[in-house]
Amino acid sequence: MRLIETIGKWLDARLQIGETIRETAEHSVPRDTASWFYVFGSAALVVFMLQIATGIMLALIYVPSAGQAWNSLQILNHSITLGWFIRGLHGWGSDFMVAIVLIHMVQVFLFGAYKYPRELTWMVGVLLLLVTLGMAFTGQVLRFDQDAYWGLGIGVSIASHVPLMGSWIVSLMLGGPIIAGATLTRFFALHVFVIPGLLIGFVAVHLLMVIKLGINEWPMPGRIVRKATYVKEYHELTKKDGIPFVPAAVWKDMFFSGAILLAVAACAIYFGPFGPSGQPDPTIIQTAPRPDFFFLWLYAVLSFLPPSMETPAMLIGPVVVIGGLLLLPFIFGEGEKSWKRRPIAVLTILLVAVALGTLTHLATYTPWSPVMDAWSSLPIPAEYLHNRSALERQGALVFQVKQCHNCHSLDHEGGKRGPALDAVALQLTDDQLIRQVIQGGGNMPAYGKNLSPAETTALVSFLKTLHPEGRPPARDAALAHAAGSVAPATHP
């Protein structure tokens, strides 16, 4: 102990920072802020440190070359002791970091912490969110598997929509017109040097302001923020009812950060590292790439956008969202901080959460995408083939081999792109079925050129059997009347 003390004193005599550290650690914070709601910022910082540590370990093995990146991840997964675990920590750490940053942001928003005088703290926080997402995206690219390859393809396509500069941005990102060796080197440099550098810089500024301006006090309904009086009121509050940050408030931060680290480790152990999925080979088309969790919502948005909306939405959307976030403290810099008096703020969060949650959920099963192997891997349910004629069974085969099943489900199995066909015969008559099959329409391609008349007839005869038992299929009343099977409708 004495040795440590001696070394400490020797160092401090030269560095002269011991006093500053002590003052910073023991600075007075409002008593109410020693709360479990105030632990997310520090947890994000701790997870970031975990990312740096695991990232350095991974960088020792990882080869940032298009030809070898995928193989070097296989080596990490299978040949290096606990390599898979470090990959798991880094991957899960990434998800946890984005999640905690988002939660931190929601808490800051709902507690009105972005208001005067903490406008710049919030703005740097917004930049921190962006660089964190940048880390997540570039990290996904470094995995260089099928998901990464196609994810990057989509990312670059978005960038290419920028007017005038589009193709320049693409070649800047990819190191050429296509995804190739130079691409991965660039993303490695971004992920390992550029973005972490920005992140560290922003974190430093963010933390400095948190310390200098003080932690946001617990918002009380009715306690109004006014530029003229706020700083004085805050100092009075910390003087009257303040506690030293260390140790009175910090133990909750430490405890929560520790729990988060344990949770990251548990996820790494139980769920393992992410991928790498298939080799990044554009000639392999049997793949359904999807982005990592925190970009799934974007994937869903892009899938649902009508083509005419793509460019405006992709170019204007981010500007509006990021601009709005950056301008928020200037528009609502004063007034109530408490969420109890800010119903629109609460509703905004709920709306955004529900929207992002719904889009993310949709992206996990991509109902807009055909299931490309449904035709050859999902048999038609047995009850739909029971007691069918030879022609209807041939129709069932046409249904499979012409890949109707890829977009249309039967008994909940198959594609969700088009409507389920379990009861299609109740909705469409023979003629309507034939017309729909041949001409398509309502988002369905026309199959007229791909089906012989015999195939169409067989297919429609099968479709006509798709109705619940006891409920007769739809029929053309005029045709039935002409055939004399129904009495004409009587008009008064």
Next chain:
Amino acid sequence: MSLLRQVALGVAGLVVLGLSGCANPPGKPGPGPEVVNPDSIADFAVLYKANCAGCHGFDGKGGAAIALGDPVYLAVADDAVLRRVATEGVPGTSMPAFAKSKGGMLTEKQVEIIAHGIREKWAKPDVLRGADPPPYAATTAGNSSRGADVYTIFCASCHGIAGKGGKASSIVNGSFLALMSDQELRTIVIVGRPELGAPDWRGNVPGKSMSAQDVSDVVAWLASQRAQFPGEPYPQTDKSTGGTR
């Protein structure tokens, strides 16, 4: 319980949970890559499920197409047939070509694995018990007018007079015949569709098997029923009452 005690219990629980994963961590990647290159898949079950089950059923039966798991079929069709049909498909019918050389997605080796696997999994060497089935491919030309008589003897009890349907459905529908090759008709006449109740060449009339010539003739008769322009959607509509269509 005090808060401290609850926290201590929670931490202990987490540690136990963490340690329980250490001996055999479930997240540790298994051997080999997570996603195998599609060309390298060499497991029959995976290949069959992805490529064949859609029409031929998960277990070689129950699909809309012929049951590949029917041992009688496998006794009649040899490996060369299975391989050829999987490779090239059957033009004009719903059987597509699966080999890359013919526009499909499977390598030659994968087609071989499927053909071999089907036989290994479902063939039963003694299923015919010495019976001598008509050959898979026709060796003699069929005579359609004799085939009409053969039909009446062996098939009409279920498929009705002139094949227009009875207990079983019509087999002379123009669209149906247009989607069936002669060989497919022949194969079904020989091996039946056991899962649909259609007997093989031995079981149509008790104690009386069809000869190879019977089979050729009845297929010739069926082929003669093919329509010139199959797929007319209103075959039965009376034009005088149905308006101009």
